[in-house]
Amino acid sequence: MEIQIPDDLKPGDKVLVSACLVGEEVLWDGGHDLNSPLLAALKEAGAEIVPVCPEMLGGLPCPRPAAEPPRGDGRDVLAGRVPVLGVEDGSDMTAEFLEGAWRVVEIAAKEGARFAFLNERSPSCGVRQCHSGGGVAEGPGVATAALEAAGVRVLPGRD
Numbered sequence: 594m595e596i597q598i599p600d601d602l603k604p605g606d607k608v609l610v611s612a613c614l615v616g617e618e619v620l621w622d623g624g625h626d627l628n629s630p631l632l633a634a635l636k637e638a639g640a641e642i643v644p645v646c647p648e649m650l651g652g653l654p655c656p657r658p659a660a661e662p663p664r665g666d667g668r669d670v671l672a673g674r675v676p677v678l679g680v681e682d683g684s685d686m687t688a689e690f691l692e693g694a695w696r697v698v699e700i701a702a703k704e705g706a707r708f709a710f711l712n713e714r715s716p717s718c719g720v721r722q723c724h725s726g727g728g729v730a731e732g733p734g735v736a737t738a739a740l741e742a743a744g745v746r747v748l749p750g751r752d
């Protein structure tokens with residue numbers, strides 16, 4: 594994937610990055626999705642990386658059950674139209690996903706971050722697509738939707 598660094602990202606800018614893309618072992622299965630080219634491109638641009646994991650910030654454990662909305666995307670979750678449910682047992686994790694999304698928005702505001710690079714297709718961090726309804730839906734994850742509503746520009750941190 595060619596990393597697209599926005600023209601208006603200036604040296605010293607703080608940029609939120611999904612913690613799993615930074616190499617932190619915070620994925621639902623305990624793994625990570627380290628994206629070294631992304632980190633190198635941000636470093637070259639002089640950005641200061643602020644790692645965030647909305648699902649951990651929302652109080653979920655690691656590892657944790659895979660979860661997704663039964664349909665729709667993160668905007669539908671934010672609007673209360675759909676829940677976020679465990680894929681295996683249907684347990685309701687909507688509150689944790691929402692808490693994590695708002696915590697990430699708070700961090701962006703506190704840090705003055707105007708950009709975020711998040712992990713594509715995650716039900717929280719997905720940018721153009723997110724896991725939903727047993728597949729992949731067009732539309733952002735819950736944290737991405739909340740960041741975008743707060744005026745943060747969210748870009749895919751991987752293909």
Ligand code: SF4
Pocket residue numbers: 611612613614619620621645646647648649712715717718
């Ligand atoms: S919520 Fe986002 S940062 Fe956390 S593991 Fe999932 S994709 Fe990575």
